[in-house]
Amino acid sequence: MSNNSFLIGIRFLVLLLLQVLIFNKLNLSIAVTPYVYVIYFILFPIKEKRVSFLFTSFLLGLAIDMFMNSGGIHAAASVTTAYFRPAILKAVFGISYETQSLKFRQATGYQKVIIVLLLTLIHHSVLFFLETFNLNLFLFTLTKVFLTAIFTTVLSILLIHLFRPSTK
């Protein structure tokens, strides 16, 4: 249990630093910034308490907000993603979500893509609509949500596979 918390803490810090020091500077020509810290919501243990999941997600978002001077938009997006994750996992895994102790890494490739894409879409929708805060730019924001979500999903899956634990 404590080992698990330690791992989560390390992941929290590494993702925060990765995001603010590397991926925020990775601006493609179409002004798309991937928010790879969504990996935190993907890899957070499924059996862990939901309350601690909500709180740590909120803190992660708040820390990102501090670095990006964005008020609280990342905190709002993060806590929303954390709140809706069980529903998504239930939809993807079906009955086995409740009966077995599942892990994200045990999912099939297809399931993984769906989970990552859905979580990213929730996160980015909240984030970008709060960021723009202007319904005149609705279509612009929607395009941005989808473009960035695709980019974030690809990068997140690559990163998760790159840093998988070596013990098998």
Added chain:
Amino acid sequence: MQQLIRFFVRNHVSLIYVALLSLSLVLIFQSHQYHRSAFLNSANALSGNLFSIAGGIESYFHLEKKNSILAEENSRLRQMVSKLQTVDLPEITLQKDSSLHAQYTFKPAKVINNNYALQNNFITLKIGKNQGVEREMGVISSNGIVGIIDNVSGRFSTVLSILHSKSRINARLKKSAHFGSLIWNQKDPNLLQLIDVPRMAPVKKGDTIVTGGKSAIFPDGIPIGVIENLNLNESSNYFEIDVKPFTDMTNLSYVYVIQNRYREEIKTLEKEVNE
């Protein structure tokens, strides 16, 4: 009562979610208010130091580009000096007066973090209160304007970039005194919008836009950019102008913070007038 407690226990996750979401919404609304910035901002010691370490490493990757920008600025300044030297000075009589002290001083500052791809962009500078920087001072690059100081800590400060939905800067045409406000429509970081220019103003594509000097923030005549597109809104009698800024906001390394000697005086006077 028991039912109420049971309700709270059963729905505690949702209730915590709503509480945290409302907290972040409060923070967002607070940061959207004019003259009030984010409760948490990157001018604090933690993020400032982290950014300055990372910025120190990163700056080595752009040395060549930065050198050429500096060389360009130097040559431009040299040209201005040589022009001034050819002016026949004895013909102009200068009176020695305390008002001849420069009204504006320019302090160089290092950019340690720069955003330009967001909807509301901020820049973090390695200069702060200890160096005399305060809120609402203007920030320019060697080519043109960059933004306005927003939050200040001891050693760091954040700049509200011209690429921010709250940014509103008084600007005018270089060749006439017709002025308007420079804003950003949050779409293209290479295009700013100049609004409120009346239809009688002689505006052409390719005209230069400079700061208007109608505030205590920027001196008059700091270059902003050139007109890229324009169209006249027949219903409102004002031009809608797209301006391409001279400053490449995607590539900032050193900027200048402008201190106005008479800022306090202007502000107190304006306050008295408003009261």
